[in-house]
Amino acid sequence: MSRVVKLAVIPGDGIGPEVIAEAEKVLDAVTADSGVRFEKTRFSLGAGRFLETGETLTDDDLAAIRAQDAILLGAVGGTPGDPRLKDANIERGLLLKLRFTLDHYVNLRPSKLFVGAPGPLANPGDIDFVVVREGTEGPYVGNGGAIRVGTPQEVANETSVNTAFGVERVVRHAFQLAARRRQKLTLVHKTNVLVHAGAIWKRIVDEVATEHPDVTVDYLHVDAATIFLVTDPARFDVIVTDNLFGDILTDLAGAVTGGIGLAASGNINPDGTFPSMFEPVHGSAPDIAGQQKADPTAAILSIALLLDHLGFTAEAARVTAAVEADIAGRTGARPTAEIGSAIAARL
Amino acid sequence: MSRVVKLAVIPGDGIGPEVIAEAEKVLDAVTADSGVRFEKTRFSLGAGRFLETGETLTDDDLAAIRAQDAILLGAVGGTPGDPRLKDANIERGLLLKLRFTLDHYVNLRPSKLFVGAPGPLANPGDIDFVVVREGTEGPYVGNGGAIRVGTPQEVANETSVNTAFGVERVVRHAFQLAARRRQKLTLVHKTNVLVHAGAIWKRIVDEVATEHPDVTVDYLHVDAATIFLVTDPARFDVIVTDNLFGDILTDLAGAVTGGIGLAASGNINPDGTFPSMFEPVHGSAPDIAGQQKADPTAAILSIALLLDHLGFTAEAARVTAAVEADIAGRTGARPTAEIGSAIAARL
Ligand SMILES: CC(C)[C@H](C(=O)O)[C@@H](O)C(=O)O
């Protein structure tokens, strides 16, 4: 008897379709003789769709996506500054709308320095940590506004909203993850300056910590955290942080572990009420689109996160192992499809 | 005829007094036979003062400091988590209060990789840029609050306030600086997510750019900026950004240019209405205080910024040259005082 998983595939813009093609190759290969079958539905979303139809994400799109079991997303976004995309609102109206509506409150971003991966650090050490980034509130809510716009008297406010409900659930998730890993959790915030937002994060981490005496808890201001990410990244196990700090830290973490061409992420709704979404951390890179220059590894590692989330841990481990083996043997640049095929061939 | 400059000296806590002693050595040496005399007034401020008197920054302190021509600050802050400092409020009540009250709207943080400085990057390239960080608004204003504190229904808001007045003056300053340097200005923000705060920054940079056709303007999201700071820091000339992003980027920049032991900063009121304040980017590091382990270079380079700000450009250049020569010859660790004396001896 075979389990069927309904998978929404959103290739998106730029290099999105290219890297997703390789991710699908790998997904097909690893599930070929297994007890799971992925039933894929393709969604045309992103700058391309907007230019064709003027739509960013319709209610029908959203309803259809909600009915899936999981989502695989490539990358969305057109050429920066394209005047035709002025009203497309791809980031807030599509990507963040999916994360918020589908209650992806755990934005999971593992950082591991694979043997053979080229990194910018002279002495990186043994990097293997996970950033648990809150995904549904904080400075990302879009609250705020401006008065006297365009005049010398303009005032523009942007409000970060943090709830005990929202912070606690993601902090709990991070502690559980730390307990299964190396039992170390680092809260990153800026409590000395952002006193209101900082206090709720600090309080809740302290509270949940009492339920996890096994987990060592550490705190770093975000500025200090960026220093350690380049001078001693091996010190981290699980980092828990807000939406904006998580965005910043994971791009930096991607860079120190060999580039965001390797950085995968999961936008997870742990309750299972909504489908979770897996995507490379990188963007659509329109400048190199269609040239087979993009590295599909981040998309392929997102497949591993997707499989793991769905409970196919053995399959997930096989994908990761195939990627590790491929990276270890890398010598020079290969076309996107060649990398995907090489990894799929190992499965 | 000799010019007299009234200088407030705030050694502060931890390693502050040690590094300030060396900075003063260098200041004395470089002004010994010059046309300027620094008339110093010492202010005891910081965690130490709070523990003795219960005071953080009194109105009298502030009035006396305002009457000076410039301020040299070491570092303030006690041992993290010291329960006696729970109400000390050193960051917001002292450091930020000085920056805000004295209208230090330009937080100037140069990053240069000196020959011989040990950095974490394998191939750093030729790093030489300046971050112009806004210093008096943005997420640092402390606006916000929380309801139902300590309950599962708590909501904590933190509001970033950005005014055309505040953004424009710092953006103008950054453009002027870029025009005198390599004519490249990069705005760093997160306009795709922080739509309200981002829009005002973007609009004003675009507007001021029309007055500076000589300056090439670039934009980076803050997450992408951290990537470039470790993969291609040589691309930057002048970065202009808000208070929080500037805080994050300059710690990271300090790390990639050899550690925050070398990173100097100026909190500048360009109008001259209030005294400007010069301080190392590093904190008080109570764990190594009194052990002559701290590197006074950041404090000494802050003297160069101070001299430059006051118009003593030749003296400033001599201090920088002495530091460069010292760094070039570094082989191992030396006591704090030895580094200061060595640099002073070169003047
Ligand atoms: C595109 C943008 C809205 C997004 C974010 O800020 O979350 C991206 O940077 C990411 O990290 O996935």
Ligand SMILES: CC(C)[C@H](C(=O)O)[C@@H](O)C(=O)O
């Ligand atoms: C101590 C703290 C308030 C301060 C800041 O955030 O500005 C520090 O990190 C700095 O960069 O000078």
